Amino acid sequence: xxxxxxxxxxxxxxxxxxxxxxxxxxxxxxxxxxxxxxxxxxxxxxxxxxxxxxxxxxxxxxxxxxxxxxxxxxxxxxxxxxxxxxxxxxxxxxxxxxxxxxxxxxxxxxxxxxxxxxxxxxxxxxxxxxxxxxxxxxxxxxxxxxxxxxxxxxxxxxxxxxxxxxxxxxxxxxxxxxxxxxxxxxxxxxxxxxxxxxxxxxxxxxxxxxxxxxxxxxxxxxxxxxxxxxxxxxxxxxxxxxxxxxxxxxxxxxxxxxxxxxxxxxxxxxxxxxxxxxxxxxxxxxxxxxxxxxxxxxxxxxxxxxxxxxxxxxxxxxxxxxxxxxxxxxxxxxxxxxxxxxxxxxxxxxxxxxxxxxxxxxxxxxxxxxxxxxxxxxxxxxxxxxxxxxxxxxxxxxxxxxxxxxxxxxxxxxxxxxxxxxxxxxxxxxxxxxxxxxxxx
Numbered sequence: 413x414x415x416x417x418x419x420x421x422x423x424x425x426x427x428x429x430x431x432x433x434x435x436x437x438x439x440x441x442x443x444x445x446x447x448x449x450x451x452x453x454x455x456x457x458x459x460x461x462x463x464x465x466x467x468x469x470x471x472x473x474x475x476x477x478x479x480x481x482x483x484x485x486x487x488x489x490x491x492x493x494x495x496x497x498x499x500x501x502x503x504x505x506x507x508x509x510x511x512x513x514x515x516x517x518x519x520x521x522x523x524x525x526x527x528x529x530x531x532x533x534x535x536x537x538x539x540x541x542x543x544x545x546x547x548x549x550x551x552x553x554x555x556x557x558x559x560x561x562x563x564x565x566x567x568x569x570x571x572x573x574x575x576x577x578x579x580x581x582x583x584x585x586x587x588x589x590x591x592x593x594x595x596x597x598x599x600x601x602x603x604x605x606x607x608x609x610x611x612x613x614x615x616x617x618x619x620x621x622x623x624x625x626x627x628x629x630x631x632x633x634x635x636x637x638x639x640x641x642x643x644x645x646x647x648x649x650x651x652x653x654x655x656x657x658x659x660x661x662x663x664x665x666x667x668x669x670x671x672x673x674x675x676x677x678x679x680x681x682x683x684x685x686x687x688x689x690x691x692x693x694x695x696x697x698x699x700x701x702x703x704x705x706x707x708x709x710x711x712x713x714x715x716x717x718x719x720x721x722x723x724x725x726x727x728x729x730x731x732x733x734x735x736x737x738x739x740x741x742x743x744x745x746x747x748x749x750x751x752x753x754x755x756x757x758x759x760x761x762x763x764x765x766x767x768x769x770x771x772x773x774x775x776x777x778x779x780x781x782x783x784x785x786x787x788x789x790x791x792x793x794x795x796x797x798x799x800x801x802x803x804x805x806x807x808x809x810x811x812x813x814x815x816x817x818x819x820x821x822x823x824x825x826x827x828x829x830x831x832x833x834x835x836x837x838x839x840x841x842x843x844x845x846x847x848x849x850x851x852x853x
Contacts, residue, residue, distance in 0.1 A: 413724040414466035418701050419689070424460060426469045431456050433688055435575065436516035437465075437677040439713055444677060447474065447515050447528065451695065454478060456490075456512040457528070458800040459552045465679055465702065466721055468825075471552035475528070477509040484545065484603060485559030489534070510560075511534050514620075514674070514746050516573040518581055519551070520602045524813075526551050527602040529583050531571050532560040541567035543585060545603060563596055564608045564845075570619040572675075575624070582609075584621045590637050593618050595653060616660065618646070624676040626683060631713050633663060640692040640823045641665035641761050648713070649711045664715045666741060666850050670703075670763055671701045678700070682728040685715050693764040704728050717851070736771045737784055740819065741829075741848045747830055753786030756794045756835045772817060772849065776801065778809040778822050792821035794835055810849070819847045 416674040422430040430801070435448030443461045450458035450473060457475035460468040465632035481488040490510050511533040519526050525547050532544035545562035562568060581598040583605065595610040612618075618634040625631070630650045645668035646660035664671070664685075672686030678684070683705045691697040703723055706714045717732030740749035742758065750759040750767040759768060769784035781790040782800055788796035792805040799806055806822040812818075818827045818840050828847060829838035 414464035416466045416721045434514040437675045457515045474555045479557045481557045485561045488559040490557045543568040563605045572621045574623040586619045620672045621674040635672045640690045642670045680728040701793045739850045741850045754796045775807045778807045792824045
């Protein structure tokens with residue numbers, strides 16, 4: 413049995429940090445191969461392998477700026493005269509070349525080759541919006557870059573691959589500035605687009621697609637488009653890839669446990685969700701999260717948080733300690749209540765921003781919210797204070813409010829209201845009093 417501890421840095425067998433973001437998982441000859449973004453120096457895609465999805469061995473940087481190219485497409489433009497982009501979108505100081513994201517690999521039985529599809533940008537901005545293809549005779553060898561293009565003339569950004577039971581392969585990517593999600597059927601050798609078969613949820617702005625199949629149903633996971641900040645994930649289901657898909661249903665809580673979908677893998681008789689936990693302040697500190705999926709009904713997909721996931725051939729088990737850290741998310745889903753230890757204000761969600769973290773503690777008739785960084789408690793006048801049992805202005809209660817709630821002070825009967833970055837107290841019937849206590853994972 414192998415135990416995966418979510419939220420901790422993933423290290424390889426040599427004790428080095430695994431650099432493999434936006435990754436895809438390929439099961440081949442009894443090994444799980446992880447292909448993902450590696451933005452160090454000339455690197456673009458790295459490959460690791462594992463028997464259990466927990467212990468990873470570095471195999472190769474399978475795609476670099478110095479990769480061999482072959483002219484399958486007109487644009488063999490891996491080595492561009494433009495600097496790469498940092499996680500914040502600004503030019504990096506360092507090697508020049510294309511920007512590669514979300515690489516995925518399939519094995520083609522017809523040709524005996526491993527084929528990689530990925531999101532390509534020109535290294536200067538995000539205006540290219542193309543997909544790119546690379547190929548190799550071995551799973552973890554040096555891939556030959558075949559070029560980039562716009563599939564059927566469409567923009568192509570966040571993407572994934574899927575191989576059906578009959579060997580037919582599909583490429584899925586966000587298009588039209590992420591407004592649409594498009595499914596393409598690939599040629600028999602997986603090197604070209606054969607046909608555009610479906611446009612999903614036009615105008616709904618989805619990214620980070622992951623497609624998998626279970627029990628004759630096709631499931632697609634996606635996220636909203638909120639940059640590096642997490643959001644409410646969603647899934648949809650269909651009985652055929654080119655048939656009618658359901659509407660998007662919520663998946664994984666208000667922030668999808670601070671992750672964005674990147675892959676689904678099967679182990680121990682279970683399907684496992686793999687997500688990126690991006691760190692907006694430090695791309696290289698981003699983590700990989702693995703959680704088991706459950707299916708209460710043949711058309712329903714769910715995921716719950718687990719601190720630890722035990723993976724063995726006999727099955728998958730989870731365990732968690734009771735979570736005390738929460739974020740106070742206001743009803744608009746973008747503002748979070750923060751503090752400097754004395755005053756309270758509203759801020760945008762940033763995973764590394766500890767001023768957004770609070771600790772919920774039971775109190776007589778309600779609960780108090782203790783700031784995780786300073787240890788001081790949120791008071792009804794918006795000024796932090798030390799908790800004592802005889803200070804009712806520190807005690808709060810939660811009331812239902814549409815899909816959110818009201819955080820009402822026991823002493824004043826007032827609730828939160830937000831003006832820009834200021835947080836003040838208002839009558840409970842004010843719409844801006846809406847909030848959610850979001851458990852921090």
